[in-house]
Amino acid sequence: MKEYILKRLLLTIPTIFSLTVIVFLLIRLLPGDVIDAMSGGELSIDEGRRKMMLDRLGLNDPIIVQYGNWMKDIFSGDLGVSLRNAQPLREVFLNALPVTLELGIIAAFIACIIGIPMGIISAIKPNTLIDVFARLLGLIGLSFPNFWLATLLLLFASLYFRWIPGLTYIPIWEDPIGNLKQMLLPSVVLSFQLMAIAMRMTRATMMEELKQDYIRTARAKGLNIKTVVNRHAMKNAMIPILTIASVQFGYLLSGSVIIEQIFGLPGIGWFFLQGLLDRDYPVVQIMALFMVCVFVFVNLFTDIAYAYLDPRIKYSVN
């Protein structure tokens, strides 16, 4: 197992490296550059000045030199500076990271503590009122876009309670209560889809497991349904749930552009989008690299968790 984890960890290095190359090149393939984004459709910049600006920003350097400079910034830990406003990206990134992480973690937590038990109950008591309710909720969670839900909730809260969550981000270490008040509504909205997925997946796999012979045997020897579910069915049902949920969790952790913008939360997703629109290559690169790392490590964690949940799984280390 240790050897497997080590090998998987080593494999992440070429994966992340190749993804940095792809991200680096893809953003440069988009038409327009940071100067076009700044000048828009109203201003014009003399060609000579434009060239000088591109020279200074290092955008006229050979592509390999630009990539080398980026790697230098990454390994030195300062992450480079924004082309648009010369802000140090280490600071920008470290400010945005807690917002996104907190939002993602709270959303995932809400989704799991509601979605999984609801799926289990729904599987144990199929076609009852509670099952119908859970399935309906699952359908809503999957089909209603979260921006719509967010706008609706804000409209409702502002219209009937003259209240909306605080718009100025309060770090959790400054005011934990204020922070939670602010993060709860966006996290609930963000959790809806994952909650629905977790519920539906749990229900489906649990129903499948409950039909198995070993469950029948367990019931036949006199174990009650609670013990059967908790001790036997649950562990086996968790593998597909974990697979789907971890990918979704990856999405949550890598930032939600829309939710962040609607609730005015300056997180990774917002910076990524802004960087993309501004053609601020270093911003996009660093945010994309973070997202890549999130997915690589979430997948790694999922693979390792498989072995824990199902000891029959043996990994080939060759």
Place this chain on the structure above:
Amino acid sequence: MKNKKLLFIIVAMSLLVIFSSKILAKTPKYGGEVTWGVEGDPSSLAPFGILMNYAQIGKQLGYDSLVEYDRDFNVQPALATHWENPDDRTWIFHLRKGVKFHDGSNFSAEDVIYSLTHMRDPTDLDATAASVDGFMPSIESFEAIDDYTIKIVTPAPDATLLGWFAWSRWGIITSKDFYKKFTPSKEVNGTGPFKLVKYIPNDRVVYEKNKNFWKSDQPYVDRITLKIIPDEATRIAAVRSGAIHGSRVSSADLIRPLENDPNIQIITGVTGQTRVFQISVKGDGKPWNDRRVRQAMSMAIDRKDLSNKIYGGKGTLTGPVPDAWGVYGISQNELRQNIYLQHNPDMARKLLASAGYPNGFEISIMVPTNQQYEAIGQVVQAHLAKVGIKAKIDKRENAQFGAAYRDGSYELFVNAQGFRLDPTGKLNHWGAPSKAPQKYWYDYPKGWNDEALKVMFDKAVSTFDLLERSNIIKEIQRRVIEEATFVYLVNPERLDILNKKVNNWYTDFIDFNQPLRTIWLD
């Protein structure tokens, strides 16, 4: 008798209460904190360079210029108390004494020299600071005569210089060596009514009252926070809930439910943001080099329908210079009479036929990826289809749009031309080519050219007499509308929703939230 006396006293007291409350209501109150919703991140607060409008919204509270526009759009003294013109090329500005920058240093002529040097050519300051070609008036030389007197000489008579400073978008005054002593993108050192506390990108810009502001009775509020909220529905919900004091909104439909809200006031008015079709000429110039085609397009467009569908009926007819721009705009009455702005599809079809396009032709309209502009494209697409012009909508996000604008790889695009320093800034597409921000039309091989207009433009720039100047500017506009060199669509009203506690807000023609400098709270 006694009763009469009592009645008199009651009436007198009531009148006193009524009048004093009226008087009190108009007296600004000091104190309070304001949070204002803005649509986009300033990105940088640097004083010079090609920074877009959110940058100006983010920094204008901290900076001043030599002169400023008042709410009635007259140029008023600011850091210069008065000025004179010994001849028509020379400007002598007398600077205000006793003004302090936010860092406590004294304002003097050397700060103006530093600022003038870098607003003219900011390229030595930082990598993204490029000068604003096409807008800044030409300056031959400038010098400090003494600590509080500045002399500026223009190469030719130029009446736009005051407008450049009053606009203040790229003409603000900062302290000497600002770029060496401060971090320009996130620090401010001006003389404005508010001092920057902090700027957190994509979150907020916080200002506090400058107690040493040179207008000793201003500002009124203690603190202003500009909260960045790109989502319009959130901004509206935030005003409704009281989380923010006000914000601009673009959709008349979205604010209709707020009209009866007892806590909210809606203020509308005209700004200098004309919506326009700009044309690019490529290759042999066809079909746009034939003015009948351009006129047909202009007459095919139903501007009233456009205004109703997109701006809730709050869009007025416009030429290059909006009619609300002092004496320079053509009146709504005259614009309504102008046959080239009237919806006349029959005439449009005839003009197309006479130009050799009886069955119309196909065009591509570039629009920025923005709900409002996409909607303009779609409405106009339907209008043009009725006269046989088949338009395809080509959506481009900002950088793509900018790149296409730069290299001319578009045919037509929908744009909003914001306020510019001076009415001639709205006409510079037709003036000296060196000033034209868009080169793929004017003077382009086989494009459109009008020597007489060029002469008129130069005269408009160099004429100081207001009446004479306004006549020339109106004449240029009439010619541009008739030639349909660009097709002017509508000028939508700006909509602001505010908490009723906010006083002294007005629709700012320049459109950079200038009224925030003087608002006060009940």
